[in-house]
Amino acid sequence: MGARFAVRIPVLASLFPPAVRPVRPVPAVLVMLVVLVVLAACASVPEKPPAAVPATASAPATRYNVARFPIEHYDQDVDHWIRPDAADYDRPLLGAQEQARRFDALRARYFGTGARDPSPWNGTWLAASLLNAAGARQIADSQARRVRRFDNGASGVRKTYGENFQPHTSAWIRTIEANMALAQLDASHAGWPYDAQRRGITVDNALVRLLPTHDPAFYDFREAGEGYPFDALQDSALRPGTPVYTLARSADGAWLLVYSPDLIGWVDARTVASVDERFVATWRAAAQRELGAIIRANVPLADTPPGASAPRYRTFAPIGTVLPMTRSRDGRPAALFPIADLRGQAHIRTATLHASSLVAMPWSLTPRHLAQVMKQQIGRPYGWGNTLFYNDCSAETRSLFAPFGVWLPRHSSDQLRAGRRTDLRDADIDTRLRTLAERGRPLMTLVHINGHIMLYLGNAQRNGESVPMTYQNVWGLSPADNSRRNVIGGAVILPLLKTYPEDPQARSLAAKPLFEISVIGESDAGAPTGGGDAEHAPAADTPEDMPQ
Incomplete structure (x- = not known):
């Protein structure tokens, strides 16, 4: 203007x-x-039109490499695939003892006090496993690698761009690096004493970033599967009420590097409140009495402060949020959740919720209940690394199984540890699909392909052929030359076909180089039976697979 x-x-x-x-x-x-x-x-008065831009390498790119996949060609009615009239609709998919073991492992990961419980509030485990020389070195090295990964001036680094399509400058990454104050993670500080005052809890949904910045880092948007929403710095999200331990603080105080039950990463300091011993004891005791899970999308958490006439909205709880549970005076279910006072100290509040929003854990893992959660999630947009607090593929499966007390790691390749694993990377597509039908248990089998994961629903007849049906949150399909994307962009039910008539050139998801299946409830010979991966701590670094 x-x-x-x-x-x-x-x-x-x-x-x-x-x-x-x-x-x-x-x-x-x-x-x-x-x-x-x-x-x-x-x-x-109209302005004079600009002169035509010559067709050079610097000319604006046209997104000819993006199209919309007509997912409406495939029935998205959950009841069509998980039949309410089926004889086993209310039959548990996990035995009571197995489910109890997995739930105990989940609770230990969040609130445990045993020597082998990797809870962020467990000083015994932290001192022995993370705050020692090896742990300090691993964390410091991980942070240094992340800085280099996003340094456009370093040799061999894939260039990243900002929201304005301009490449990130050296000054940009140097500013972030300085704010990280990496000296506080130096291995010479090995043997960090465990500090109870570093314990905290999330009081809001918290985006987890690879580096302490809200700035995005996109790869070249002219390449298929790059640009928005694939911010390479966006890793995950923590839900309200998640215990954390602060490993480092940015120089400006705006960011915390936290250890959580799921992963290590940087979060906005405003999303975390400090907890004292009294808070921890109260929260743990409440979680031990009864732990609840959210089973509806984005349930508001609100309480009525003393003297107030109406509830005060605090934040929302996504599906799979785990909170201590109690009952209101009229018998309705209620969730305990934390808020922060002006000093940044955590306090416990109570939100009375509808019975359709909060269930006691572990919820019986039946087709009916799994379908109930699935109906809440299907059709919601894809969110890479929980962008905008939506799910990507592995966040989708985590949210789906959390109410049943089944903890899954955050990243797709790690989720295969939840059950008996079969590696089919060397098999042809026919063998892969046949093996999935023969060895897979409907609703309990994860399928992993090149950084993407989905849930096997069972086989169905399509044009006279038996084909595997899957539930997944997927970005889209691509041809073998990776030149474009046919975008789905959400949680959907999709068959694993050899070819899709809507896009015959698209490569089948079952034809990707990597193809593995894992049956939840069946443990590998070398894995602890029913252990649910309880003792495996979150990795200090994040896999760099970007399956879009």
Whole structure:
């Protein structure tokens, strides 16, 4: 707007005679009318169209490499695939003892006090496994690698761009690096003493970043599967009420590097409140009495402060959020959740919820209940690394199984540890699909392909052929040359076909180089039976697979 007025101000000046000429007084109202008419004309006169941009390498790219996949060609009614009239609709998919073991492992990961419980509040485990020389070195090395990964000036680094399509500068990454104050993670500080004052809890949904910045880092958007929403710095999200331990603080105090039950990463400091021993004891005891899980999308958490006439909204709880549970005076289910006071200290509040929003854990893992959660999630948009607090593929499966007390790691390749694993990377597509049908248990089998994961629903007849049906949150399909994307962009039910008639050139998901299945409830010979991966701590670094 400023440039447009800059070139037209002389037009306004030319309407008035030079100051040296004698003129008759002009009524002020008339002057204002003339000015307003001219300004209106300025706003409506079209500008001269810009000259055509020559077809050079720097010309704007056209997104010819993106199309929309017609997912409506495939029935998205959950009841069509998980039949309410089936004889086993209310039959548990996990035995009571197995489910109890997995639930105990989940609770230990969040709140445990045993020597082998990797809870962020467990000083015994932290001191022995993370705050020692090896742990300090691993964390420091991980952070240094992350800085280098996003340093466009370093050799061999894949260039990243900001939201303005401009490559990130050296000054950008150096500013972030300085704010990380990496000296506090130096291995010479090995043997960090465990500090109970570093314990905290999330009081809001918290995006987990690879580096302490809200700035995005996109790869070249002209390449298929790059650009928005694939911010390479976006890793995950923590839900309200998640225990954390602060490993480092940014120099400006705006960011915390936290250890959580799921992963290590940087979060906005405003999303975390400090906890004291009294809070921890109260929260643990409540979680031990009864732990609840959210089973509806984005349930508001609100409480009524003393003296207030109406509930005060605090935040929302996504599906799979785990919170201590109690009952209101009228018997309705209620969730305990934390808020922060002005000093950043955590306090416990209570939100009374509808029975359709909160269930006691572990919820019976039946087809009915699994379908109930699935109906809440299907059709919701894809969110890479929980962008905008939506799910990506592995966040989808985590959210789906959490209410049943089945903890899954955050990243897709790690989730295969939840059950008996079969590696089919060397098999052809026919063998892969046949093995999935033979060895897979409907609703309990994860399928992993090149950084993407999905849930096997069972086989169904399509055009006279038996094909595997899957539930997954997927970005889209691509041809073998990776030149474009046929975007789905959400949680859907999709068959694993050799070819899709909507896009015959698209490569089947079952034909990717990597293809593995894992049956939940069946443990590998070398894995602890029913252990649910309880003793495996979150990795200090994040896999760099970006399956889009």
